[in-house]
Amino acid sequence: MHEITYVVGDATDPPGPGPRIIAHVGNDIGAWGRGIVQAITRRWPGPEREFRRWHETSAPAAGGGFRLGAVQLVAVEPTLWVANMVGQHGIMTRRGLRTSTGYEPGAGPPVRYDAIRECLTTLVAHARERDAEVHMPRIGCGLAGGEWALVEPLILETLGAHDIPVFVYDLVLPQE
Template sequence: MAEIAYVRGDATAPHGKGVKVIAHVCNDLGGWGKGFVLAVSRRWPGPEAEYRRWHRGRAGNDFGLGAVQFVRVGTYVWVANMIGQRGTRTGSKGVPVRYEAIDRALDTVGAEALRLGASVHMPRIGCGLAGGTWSRVEPLIAGRLTARGVEVTVYDHDG
């Protein structure tokens, strides 16, 4: 079983050789404008454009909690837009993070990473604006990715 590697740095500039999937959590409202997605958009316009197109066409596609959209941004780099939060604000129903949706999305990411022979790179998904806790997310990553032999690097951003 692989282990999660923790490094300081920018998940949009993943370390290592070979094919890489950058996984991050998106909301189910079609909103893209705060948090890690801003770093993604600064580096590549494709993931945001594809996410917005996916949301607009949601009546006829799989857009929703637990779904994943893979966007190729380079010869060896993909971005996985994972729908893992309900809305964008903490309210009467609690924080936006939906652990079950992240778990389902990570299962899909794991299968695709194995198909591509890729490693997976991410910030501490679901723990920023989504309001989740790493103690709940880390076991999902271990179960869906590292237990299957997928190498995972988690980036803690400086600043």
């Protein structure tokens, strides 16, 4: 069993020369633009482009693989990948939860813990195949509205149980 290493820093700049996967949680409506994805796009345009293409061309309505619980791995450097993991249903707005079918005022947060578990289970196979470490922010706990006390055990039950090194980052912004 591999424990989680907590780091203060930027999850999009994982140190080390070895194979690394940066994992983050996205939504099932194809929206991209807030949270860690802003930093990912500033460094590498590929993950956003591939996420949008994946959503447009393989949504469940079209019989494709873009759905809650799915993972898309995008190479950004020779030994670095970004894992686009679909672990939230819609996005939270001032009007309520926005899904592909409209707004749901009063709905709970968009995080879907079962989908995150499925994503992490798939990520185990990707990490083992590449002998890679996994670096991530506190997935599902920012814009998705999840609770770390519920997400952390999912990471330990999946990646940790398979002895995959996991680094969880807390970003501290500079004071102005």
